Amino acid sequence: MKQKSLILLLFIFCSGILHAQERVFTKNGNISFYSEAPMETIEASNKNVTCVLDTKSGQVQFAVLMRGFEFRKALMQEHFNENYVESTKFPKAEFKGQIVNNADINYSKDGSYTATVTGKLTIHGESRDIQSQGTVKVTGGKVTASTIFNILLADYKISIPALVKDKVSNNVRITVNCPLEPLKN
Amino acid sequence: MRLTLTVLFTCLLLSNYIAKAQTDTTDLLKGVTNQSNEKQYVTAAFKSSRIINGHSMELIGKNVLDFRILHRFGYVNDGISNLFGLDEARMRMGFDYGITNNLTIGIGRSTLKKELDGFFKWRPIRQATGAGGSPVSVVWISGMTLNTLKWAVPDRKNYFSSRLGYYHEIIIGRKFSERFSLQLAPLLVHRNLIDTDINSNNTFALGIGSRLKVSKRMALVLDYHPVLAGEQFGTYDPLSIGIDIETGGHVFQLHFSNSEGMNEKEFVTNTTGEFWKGEIRFGFNLSRVFSLNRNR
Numbered sequence: 001m002k003q004k005s006l007i008l009l010l011f012i013f014c015s016g017i018l019h020a021q022e023r024v025f026t027k028n029g030n031i032s033f034y035s036e037a038p039m040e041t042i043e044a045s046n047k048n049v050t051c052v053l054d055t056k057s058g059q060v061q062f063a064v065l066m067r068g069f070e071f072r073k074a075l076m077q078e079h080f081n082e083n084y085v086e087s088t089k090f091p092k093a094e095f096k097g098q099i100v101n102n103a104d105i106n107y108s109k110d111g112s113y114t115a116t117v118t119g120k121l122t123i124h125g126e127s128r129d130i131q132s133q134g135t136v137k138v139t140g141g142k143v144t145a146s147t148i149f150n151i152l153l154a155d156y157k158i159s160i161p162a163l164v165k166d167k168v169s170n171n172v173r174i175t176v177n178c179p180l181e182p183l184k185n
Numbered sequence: 186m187r188l189t190l191t192v193l194f195t196c197l198l199l200s201n202y203i204a205k206a207q208t209d210t211t212d213l214l215k216g217v218t219n220q221s222n223e224k225q226y227v228t229a230a231f232k233s234s235r236i237i238n239g240h241s242m243e244l245i246g247k248n249v250l251d252f253r254i255l256h257r258f259g260y261v262n263d264g265i266s267n268l269f270g271l272d273e274a275r276m277r278m279g280f281d282y283g284i285t286n287n288l289t290i291g292i293g294r295s296t297l298k299k300e301l302d303g304f305f306k307w308r309p310i311r312q313a314t315g316a317g318g319s320p321v322s323v324v325w326i327s328g329m330t331l332n333t334l335k336w337a338v339p340d341r342k343n344y345f346s347s348r349l350g351y352y353h354e355i356i357i358g359r360k361f362s363e364r365f366s367l368q369l370a371p372l373l374v375h376r377n378l379i380d381t382d383i384n385s386n387n388t389f390a391l392g393i394g395s396r397l398k399v400s401k402r403m404a405l406v407l408d409y410h411p412v413l414a415g416e417q418f419g420t421y422d423p424l425s426i427g428i429d430i431e432t433g434g435h436v437f438q439l440h441f442s443n444s445e446g447m448n449e450k451e452f453v454t455n456t457t458g459e460f461w462k463g464e465i466r467f468g469f470n471l472s473r474v475f476s477l478n479r480n481r
Binding site for chain 1: 212213214225228229245246247248249283286363401402431432433434474476478
């Protein structure tokens with residue numbers, strides 16, 4: 001009896017380990033955003049995005065430090081952190097979601113798969129449910145997740161003063177590109 | 186009995202495992218993100234590279250050109266006949282340029298005494314949070330001024346060096362919170378030529394600068410330079426209070442000050458207004474930055 005339960009226990013632990021190995025991750029993913037207003041185009045990128053994708057369940061999560069966004073103009077970067085996203089108060093942006101059609105993606109076979117992702121995006125302390133089409137690319141066993149989607153700053157309570165309406169657009173295009181590697185722990 | 190116990194125990198473990206798995210999946214990032222406190226520089230202690238008259242602990246950033254126009258009007262207590270001082274104005278026009286994020290050079294010219302000035306501003310220590318971060322920023326500024334007025338006494342032998350003045354300043358500043366910043370800045374001014382014997386060539390002052398943010402884009406600022414040694418006869422400690430308003434690439438600094446000069450040598454050694462008697466001038470600093478970066 002004791003042996004059986006031990007075997008059972010072992011089995012449970014093993015499955016846990018196996019489970020963990022189905023996760024792929026990165027700490028150096030890329031997120032950039034782009035917004036165009038009549039007088040100014042705003043562009044910034046962050047090369048230290050953390051992303052974990054559970055290939056079995058299709059669960060996916062992103063996290064990024066707002067301070068890590070780099071702008072071409074130093075002052076723009078300062079204003080981004082100080083006045084718009086308030087990086088000291090809300091240092092992180094996060095996405096927690098699920099690949100809806102995860103069953104259609106064969107992570108062991110090379111190819112480019114369209115993934116529909118739904119989940120919660122949190123920026124500036126505000127969470128919104130979003131849905132986006134993305135791509136999961138598998139090449140030689142390596143998984144790359146990418147997507148492009150748009151958000152409205154107003155949804156995240158990032159206000160644009162009337163004085164800079166011509167310079168800062170409410171509509172921001174976000175591009176995500178994360179090459180992932182197996183997570184071992 | 187034993188069987189039921191084992192089953193119960195296994196179930197317990199299993200449920201424990203499931204619960205663990207669930208918390209794990211709700212936070213996939215656990216164990217991946219390092220919750221470490223990485224060193225991070227503190228930015229925007231002040232909105233501008235000047236508090237009002239004196240330098241702030243902020244630098245403008247690499248490849249940034251800052252075009253600054255400064256105005257100081259006449260005494261407010263001149264009354265309506267002089268439109269509270271607005272009928273007369275002194276001006277300084279200048280360019281600052283950021284060579285690196287920690288080194289800025291600048292030149293300017295004031296209408297007062299037709300004076301040119303130039304400086305460098307270097308930040309060897311920058312305030313940062315996290316491991317190994319400094320609690321304060323330290324900034325070193327040295328500058329020169331060149332008076333280009335005609336010689337007051339043309340008959341005597343005049344030396345070019347007599348036109349020159351120098352100033353050296355160390356700023357130690359800290360952004361205490363999002364709203365409040367404070368800096369102390371010992372400052373030494375040396376003038377090669379002074380008008381009378383009773384005055385000293387060297388003047389030593391302590392710059393005190395502070396900011397209190399009242400909204401995201403507005404802040405109250407205080408700039409005070411008590412003179413500790415070598416005070417000039419008939420001058421007072423320069424004191425200025427103002428408000429910073431920021432709009433995109435511009436910063437407007439509106440203020441009231443008892444000094445007229447717009448470089449360190451001038452406002453430390455030649456502030457003739459007595460603030461508490463109402464000898465105050467309205468003034469503004471206008472800063473427009475241009476980013477000269479072509480590529481990231």
